[in-house]
Amino acid sequence: MDATISFTLNGRTVTVRSDPSRTLLEVLRNDLGLTGTKQGCDLEGECGACTVLLEGVPVRSCLTPLGKVQGRSVLTVEGLGDPERLHPVQKAFADAGAVQCGYCTPGMIMGAAALLMRNPNPSRAEIVDALEGNLCRCTGYAKIVAAVELAAARMRGEAAEAAAPGEKVIGGDSLRVDVAERVTGRTRYVEDIPMPDALHMRVVRSPHFHARVVALNADKALQVPGVLRVLTAADIPGQNSLEGYSKDETVLVPVGGTVKMVGDAVALVVATTPEAAQAGAEAVEVGYDPLPVALDPQEALSPNAVSIHADGNVLSTFAVAHGDADEALAASDVRVDTTYRTSYLEHATLEREAALGYIDEAGRITVVSGTHEPHWHRDFVAPVLGLEPS
Ligand code: FES
Ligand code: FES
Incomplete structure (x- = not known):
């Protein structure tokens, strides 16, 4: 049965009329349009991409029923900072190169921000411990830990820089051009695109x-x-x-x-x-x-x-x-004959596999998906629909 739930979201009071057993993640993304908070698993608490702060404490919004936030304060990545005013943790993730696809980044940043609020000088082990429930498919974690150390140092007032600030690569800058959007949850992935x-x-x-x-x-x-x-x-x-x-x-x-x-x-x-x-x-x-x-x-x-x-x-x-x-x-001095076996590893992105299809103003069927091979997709989809690839 629906109920009226009021809570503070990123500093503002919001009121939602909905089933209180729905997840906070669902309500943030689908009802309130805050798609910076991500879903990387089947709402099982496995990936950490949906981390938000509830009264300053990191929680999995996919496991948090809406009814539980009544009268309380919720902070999402959008409320932490914006591209013009990055929070020190967001800035450090950008500077340290801790962002690749960026899908895990909002959850990582919220977990890191919560850690630094309660412990301004965490050890490396404490950083790893605080973020161990947040999965990243891309970075290998080393730069994420370095980013949290960088943010901590700066928040303590130290003049710290990333290991290779603004490193020049073949005449360019190694900082991602879209990193401010990624660290603030503004980047739209397929499931974030409103239609x-x-x-x-x-x-x-x-x-x-x-x-x-x-x-x-x-x-x-x-x-x-x-x-x-x-x-x-x-x-x-x-x-x-x-x-x-x-x-x-x-x-x-x-x-x-x-x-x-x-x-x-x-x-x-x-x-x-x-x-x-x-x-x-x-x-x-x-x-x-x-x-x-x-x-x-x-x-x-x-x-x-x-x-x-x-x-x-x-x-x-x-x-x-x-x-x-x-x-x-x-x-060779020694020869050993043996057979080595390994399991097959299928690479998996943290962003869920999703596709969005629509017919544009010119009558073209357009498919949006996270992929390295858009031309393959075109060449598969068109024959299935009985169309010539355009
Ligand atoms: S979506 Fe919440 S932990 Fe994965
Ligand atoms: S940057 Fe962490 S999942 Fe891609």
Whole structure:
């Protein structure tokens, strides 16, 4: 049931009429438009990107119910400083080069600011301890710790400089040109871009490693308030594949087709809110006929392995050659033959994978996403929609 909640936000009183069990993160971002506070995990308290100060104490806003802030004071990265008047911690992060993608930065800065409010001269171990719950995918943390030390020194009145202030790199300045926006939470990432009346989509995914899809019923999903459409493979106007990216992979697995991993997409639910889209995705009924699996790479490579893909289980082969191995072995005093194994590491950004699509004034379909390969995306999306890439 909705309630009226009043609290002080960045020095001003705000009043919100909402369900008090909603997260503070959701209310800050979606209701109050303060997108400087980030979401990097599934609201599990794992990443620290959503850190704000509640009565001066750092809290995970994704784990803080709105009702808990009634009558209290909340400080977000937007309230700490602005591009013209950076807080010393924001300035130090910029000067020390502690910002790369910047997605973890607001949470890091709020955690660091809280530390320096209660301890103006923290040891390196105390800085690490204070920020250990804040994940950064880019920096390797060393520059973040250096930035906090720099801020602490400056806040104590010492004339401290970053290790390589304004270092010149091939005629340029190593300071990021957009760093003031990143350290103050002004940078817009995909999920921060406001789009009035945007619809939201969630994907229905396979819970099976390998199975044939034998039925798909969207009736219950379509009864969820706010759900507008459930799209399946039959709705794809162009080609149902990601040619050139991965072999034998559909965009949506059709009824009669096979899912080849947990997470394969079988349907898309479009709704007026993220919550309705999620509820709709959970209501789609998919029938699966489980098939034999190969869960280990060695097993999948064996001649008798079940073939997950139509023409075998090998996606690609690489040969790595460096130097003259025979010569090096012949000249070695000791030779050890062994096999080394390591798990596969998939790089993951702290910014969640998201895409925003719209049709612009000229009638062009435009997709915004965090990516290094915009041209690949264009070349994948256009054929699926039955369009020529522009
Ligand atoms: S979004 Fe709150 S800890 Fe990750
Ligand atoms: S700069 Fe920390 S996640 Fe990118």
